[in-house]
Amino acid sequence: MITLDIILIKTLIIIIGLFIASLQDIKSREISDKIWIILIPIGIFLTIIEIIIKGNYPYILAIFSIIFSIILALTLYYLHLYGGADAKALITIALFFPIPPYGIERTLIIFPIIVFGNSLIATMIFLLLYIIIAIMWNSYMKLRGIDLFKGIEANKLKKIFAFVFGFKLNSKIANSIHFNPIERLYGNKRKIIISYKVEDEKIIIHGDYIWATLNLPFILFIFIGFILYLIYGDLLFQIINSLLKV
Numbered sequence: 001m002i003t004l005d006i007i008l009i010k011t012l013i014i015i016i017g018l019f020i021a022s023l024q025d026i027k028s029r030e031i032s033d034k035i036w037i038i039l040i041p042i043g044i045f046l047t048i049i050e051i052i053i054k055g056n057y058p059y060i061l062a063i064f065s066i067i068f069s070i071i072l073a074l075t076l077y078y079l080h081l082y083g084g085a086d087a088k089a090l091i092t093i094a095l096f097f098p099i100p101p102y103g104i105e106r107t108l109i110i111f112p113i114i115v116f117g118n119s120l121i122a123t124m125i126f127l128l129l130y131i132i133i134a135i136m137w138n139s140y141m142k143l144r145g146i147d148l149f150k151g152i153e154a155n156k157l158k159k160i161f162a163f164v165f166g167f168k169l170n171s172k173i174a175n176s177i178h179f180n181p182i183e184r185l186y187g188n189k190r191k192i193i194i195s196y197k198v199e200d201e202k203i204i205i206h207g208d209y210i211w212a213t214l215n216l217p218f219i220l221f222i223f224i225g226f227i228l229y230l231i232y233g234d235l236l237f238q239i240i241n242s243l244l245k246v
Contacts, residue, residue: 006046010047013096014097014226018226020035022217022219022220031085036092040091065098065099066095068113072112073087073091086218094112100229114229115222118225118228118234121225135164137167151190152191153191166212166213167213168211171208171209181211182194
């Protein structure tokens with residue numbers, strides 16, 4: 001009973017922490033380090049208490065999970081696939097829950113990987129909606145008589161990319177914290193770029209309307225991934241398991 005109470009306390013604390021971080025990410029795309037400075041010592045302390053009061057706690061597996069999760073988080077960060085706050089969130093989750101908090105039957109052992117997998121699924125679902133909205137918006141802009149690629153040098157592939165994944169926006173909106181311009185100036189020429197790194201410095205592009213992509217709040221998807229675990233469990237494992245049975 002005491003162990004379950006600690007798991008419940010840890011669950012509530014991590015939910016509150018990730019929720020606050022998600023709100024900050026949505027609002028400003030920046031997360032205060034104070035959140036992780038507060039959460040990490042609490043997570044370590046409560047996990048140690050859980051290990052002490054639970055005689056059969058698999059602490060060796062927990063240590064392996066924490067080390068693996070830290071390596072994964074730092075690797076994603078240094079590859080510029082995630083931001084620094086996203087890496088800190090995964091490490092924090094690992095310190096709170098190195099192993100699945102509500103049993104390890106029919107699931108992956110390393111809990112942060114479960115949350116990461118669930119967050120990827122949530123991200124992919126969002127991207128499908130994102131693409132639909134982008135296509136509808138750009139079609140609307142074209143119907144308004146706006147030349148989507150006026151003054152831009154781009155091949156067909158880059159134009160398709162911009163139309164499907166970007167938004168033709170007023171320059172003030174496109175240069176806001178919630179968007180990343182995908183136009184670049186090379187001398188007097190404007191070109192579309194297909195890729196940029198998460199930690200790239202913000203580049204301001206001027207013009208009446210410019211192409212930009214949404215700056216995704218990844219912490220929000222990590223939070224959703226955690227909530228999805230509480231409701232549905234390990235979605236990635238379930239999908240893989242279902243595919244193997246086909």
